[in-house]
Amino acid sequence: MSPSVFVRLKLRMTVNGFRGRPGRVVMVVFGGVFGAWFAFTAFIAFAIPGILNDARVASMVLPLGGGVAVLGWLLLPLVLFGVDESLDPARFALLPLSRSTLIRGMLAAALAGVPAVGTLAATLGMVFTVARLGGIGAGLVELAGVVLGLLLCVAASRAVTSAFAGGLRSRRGRDAATVLFGAVAALLGPIQILALSGVQRTDGRQVAGVARAVEWTPFGAPYAIGTDMVLGRAWGVPIKLAIVLAAIAGLLWWWSRTLERAMFDSSSGRVSQVKQGGEPVAQLVLPVLPRSRFGALTSREARYWWRESRRRASLITFSVVGIFVPIMLSATGGSGPGVLPFVGALAAVGLANQFGFDGSAYAANVVSGVPGRAEIHSRVAGYSLYAVPVLALAGVAIGLVAGGGPGAIPSLLGSLVAAYGVGLAVVLPISIVGAYAMPDSANPFATSSGAGPAKALIGMAALAGAAVGTAPVVLLSHLAHSVWLFAGLPIGVIYGIGAYLVGSRIAGRILDRRMPELLAAVTPGR
């Protein structure tokens, strides 16, 4: 069976997914426009060395830019976009397909999408540069490199998300995932140093050194073969091709292993048990909460954030990103405290599709007629049981690492609370109006076809809204720094709570009007 069958199947499923859902079409158009704009910008960036006719700059920009592309393919699906799993491998379990046919088909289907086309378009800028510098022959070599690079990107992203999804099902895997995420996030530190020193030093010697190292790794190798031709180092081309091909082969092998497990072992295989005993109400409601409707809703949310793999994945991602990124930034001379509003808002973005996590189970709340305000407050409370300690930890850690010293911690916490509150105010209404169904999949990173751009757009809209909303606080903290040191905490807390109250009120009213519509939106398979 040829891979084109898989591609046609995926495109057909995507198109059918649009039927009767104009909102999704709009989302995808937005995603397409955004992707085209991004690809165009990157194309120009990669073409600049060619326009400048500077082979030395090209030998730095191409491998580093390519490396960022590969890294983006590795990380963004985990953090932001999710993986389009319209072709669920488990659906092919009954068909007589060999493993290699399946992998080729799935790879081809993964290539048929906005991200892959955008990446290809962007990296064609490298082909332009190389062709300009070294002629058509070198350009063709770079074209081969760019295509291989795209294959590497897709294979890497599918293999890692697939393995990560499998790993998250077991407790040991969860711990490993946390460590892995920490390591990956820690990698952002060195990259930050690079970028900073690259900007600060005009001779760019360090950057060139790093670029030389990166071009011998799978990250930069596919994109560096063209400049090898230009610089008269044709001997490097076969070695780098070998590196890339070996990396792709290894990733595909890894992916096919995890894919097989996903096909035939979609259940966790182990029966989950809950620990505590006692009377039903005592089992459900956390000891600190009242034995009431609010307590029940909040406890259920809190338990779900831990028991459901999709929610847990987003919680772990946020925890690691929220704590590591600012610390790394501070440790490497960047502005750690400056990103705190971002961290606070990112915490709120975790709730952007809170009803989508529930799926059709949300019917229980609709049938019981839970008032909108109670629903919203309890959901925020349940999530905050995890998010607030993480935010507090981030604030304290940054206070200790960054220059301000322990005395600055209260004001940092103030900024965090303000950003979290504003973020919630923006996210809560979005979580009702923009809710979308998640597929019934064992992969916590899976999104249904066409929902990827929606997920990213909602997240970005929430971040942008939160940035605007926290601007007054940020301004105040900069303009009146000495006052902010002691007044920051109360002002931030009041500002955050105020914003939250306004946002939750709006969200509660919308919810009261739209409960059945929301239920229909989050019910999968409609």
Place this chain on the structure above:
Amino acid sequence: MALRGLVKRFDTKVAVAGLDLDVPAGSFYGLLGPNGAGKTTTLSMAVGLLRPDAGQAIVLGHDVWVNPVPAKRVIGVLPDGVRLFERLSGAELLAYHGLLRGMDPATVDQRARELLDVLELSSAGRTLVVDYSAGMKKKIGLACALLHGPRLLVLDEPFEAVDPVSAALIRDILRRYVTGGGTVVFSSHVMEVVERLCSHVAIMAQGAIRATGTLDAVRGGRSLEDVFLRVVGGRVATGTELTWL
């Protein structure tokens, strides 16, 4: 429960076309129909899960769509498929539903224990509902619907994928509930179950009620299956095709 002129369209397809149905208080009402007849859509609109394009759903004098809170208070629902918060244990799920309905925690504990014991779910102990078998899920779903003592029970396919022992138990519980003054409406496409249980039936096809009344009136001396096949129509035997079978 009274449904008046209910209409629901999905895109261009009309799922329910101006449906009227009266369910007398204290009746055991079976809603029969082939797959895709609009049974689930109708029941979803009747309990406030799906907003109708037109029409009214009135439960014990309360319009479900105008005045939902008092209406929802007296309804217990077992929705289609299994729409439960499955990552709770059976006991946790019951406690959740009870507290959600604003019940007193002590009453919730007592009733939940009783329901778990009667439905033989206590032995599942602390297993999450997601790991329950299909029959156990139906039973815990029924327990959630019964917990707050509703006056009207609306059950979508309560006997689907349930083993004979559990089915007998569910039948017994429902009979007792009706004897105690409750009203049951349930959908099914299994004739035997409906014939054994129901006082009233309605046969639905293509989004409309085709026959309705007491069981005996609808049957009119024939078997319910005969009446159903005649009312619904459709092919019931193979012709010259499929010779390769």
